[in-house]
Amino acid sequence: MISPLILFLVAQTISIIALSYIGVVAAKRHTQELQQEIETENPSLETYLRFAVARNYLGYPSRWSNLWSAVLIGIPLVSLVINYYVVSIPGFLLFFLQVNVLYPIYLALSIGNTIGSSAYSFLRTVFSDAQAVRIFQISTLQRHEIAFLKIREALLQTLPSVLYMEAVALLLMLAPSANLYYLLALLFIFCSGAFVILEAVFDTPLYALKNKVEQLANTPWAPLAPRIAAWEQVGQVKFSSVLIQQDIREIPGVSVSGLLKPTLILNEFFLRHSDWRQQDALIGIAIGMVKKRMALHALLNRLAAWAIIAASVLLFFFSSLLPASLSSLTIAAPWIGMFIAFDVIKARSDRQTTKNLTEVYRMASFLTGDPNAVRVALSITSLFRGASAEQVQQDGQIQKLDELAQESWARAPQADEPVPTVSPESFDPYPLTVPLNQATAPGPVPTASYRELTLPPSPISRQERKWPM
Numbered sequence: 001m002i003s004p005l006i007l008f009l010v011a012q013t014i015s016i017i018a019l020s021y022i023g024v025v026a027a028k029r030h031t032q033e034l035q036q037e038i039e040t041e042n043p044s045l046e047t048y049l050r051f052a053v054a055r056n057y058l059g060y061p062s063r064w065s066n067l068w069s070a071v072l073i074g075i076p077l078v079s080l081v082i083n084y085y086v087v088s089i090p091g092f093l094l095f096f097l098q099v100n101v102l103y104p105i106y107l108a109l110s111i112g113n114t115i116g117s118s119a120y121s122f123l124r125t126v127f128s129d130a131q132a133v134r135i136f137q138i139s140t141l142q143r144h145e146i147a148f149l150k151i152r153e154a155l156l157q158t159l160p161s162v163l164y165m166e167a168v169a170l171l172l173m174l175a176p177s178a179n180l181y182y183l184l185a186l187l188f189i190f191c192s193g194a195f196v197i198l199e200a201v202f203d204t205p206l207y208a209l210k211n212k213v214e215q216l217a218n219t220p221w222a223p224l225a226p227r228i229a230a231w232e233q234v235g236q237v238k239f240s241s242v243l244i245q246q247d248i249r250e251i252p253g254v255s256v257s258g259l260l261k262p263t264l265i266l267n268e269f270f271l272r273h274s275d276w277r278q279q280d281a282l283i284g285i286a287i288g289m290v291k292k293r294m295a296l297h298a299l300l301n302r303l304a305a306w307a308i309i310a311a312s313v314l315l316f317f318f319s320s321l322l323p324a325s326l327s328s329l330t331i332a333a334p335w336i337g338m339f340i341a342f343d344v345i346k347a348r349s350d351r352q353t354t355k356n357l358t359e360v361y362r363m364a365s366f367l368t369g370d371p372n373a374v375r376v377a378l379s380i381t382s383l384f385r386g387a388s389a390e391q392v393q394q395d396g397q398i399q400k401l402d403e404l405a406q407e408s409w410a411r412a413p414q415a416d417e418p419v420p421t422v423s424p425e426s427f428d429p430y431p432l433t434v435p436l437n438q439a440t441a442p443g444p445v446p447t448a449s450y451r452e453l454t455l456p457p458s459p460i461s462r463q464e465r466k467w468p469m
Helices: 004-038 045-057 062-085 091-096 099-135 143-173 179-201 203-210 222-235 268-272 276-291 294-319 324-368 371-385 389-394 396-406
Strands: 212-215 241-246 254-257 263-267 419-421 433-435
Touching: 004 045, 004 099, 004 143, 045 099, 045 371, 099 143, 143 203, 179 203, 179 294, 203 254, 203 263, 222 241, 222 276, 222 324, 241 268, 254 276, 254 294, 263 268, 263 276, 268 276, 268 371, 276 294, 276 324, 276 371, 276 419, 294 324, 324 371, 324 396, 371 389, 371 396, 371 419, 389 396
Parallel strands: 241 263, 419 433
Antiparallel strands: 212 241, 254 263
């Protein structure tokens, strides 16, 4: 009979070659499709937004991810059916139903899928995104710099995942009943959890390795420093540093990195296409993220996911000690249980994230006294990421901000004026924006959150506002 290790290496080699080839073919085809949006050498923002929508729509073939999910449930179910409802099982089939053969093969397919999607992402970024960066003047990054960033990203994200799956497969193929391998499994799980915590602690340095960032003082946006400091004082939050990001993978507008000492990260492309009201809104959002401890919640969700994986690994080894009549059930339980647990954790995480973001956007609105600017800033960042105008209009968070704007509470002097922006935005028939060239001089930063001010004005309906038509 073939050695499980040899079978694993063969399955892994074949899956890596096959799925990488699929990734290369998909990247070539999608690059050609994206060329239709950028080959005109038209640097207008409207052209970029069409490119962003097309780029967001295309990706590594999702049917392969769906296949792995089907296999994740299907393999243990087939194992159970064969063991309990089929009287005679060929020896060759029994060999493949063993723990140290069946699941390493699945991991080999997962490794191939991970490497194939990484190859797709790298090629599309180098041949399509790099050209878009130059044409749309997203940043000053050259093609070789973008390629180097993708390589570093793969080493920091894809490689650890691959090594993790390799380690689990090797532990499964070794004698799981020996005490030595139980100790190795426990040590491996401990190291995995420690890695997640260290990654959270060193989040900012790792972010700087995967993305092109510069200190605020070393960029043309250095004059923003006093205003950011003033908002920090109002929001009672202190950022350890402020970085300006140049990137095309995802234009977040704003993000916060670091668990203990948060770092504010602003996107240079967004800054060039926004006015002071939108910039204030994003700074307010960043302050809300820190106060709601979004980084801590993300860490806890990741630790929960790793705990599920760790428990599944331990159950694999435990199953080998049980009688053969129960082994099939215990083999299936870890995978089915892990799949269900991941779904539960993801659903809970999504609900918590949505709830936290709703509160963050409310905090930013109350802090700046300008809910319309918060709404417009979020709409613009969504458009830059590749969302369509219809998706932005249907966003539940955007609609909640519009409802907040109808409530009665103290506002900034500019709150009832349309927001200058590069892309027209409206809610119902009433416009929220005017062209960016109508931006006014920055207003003063308040001494306290507008929510804390007394004697709020009466609410103003949209019909009463004098919107420019």
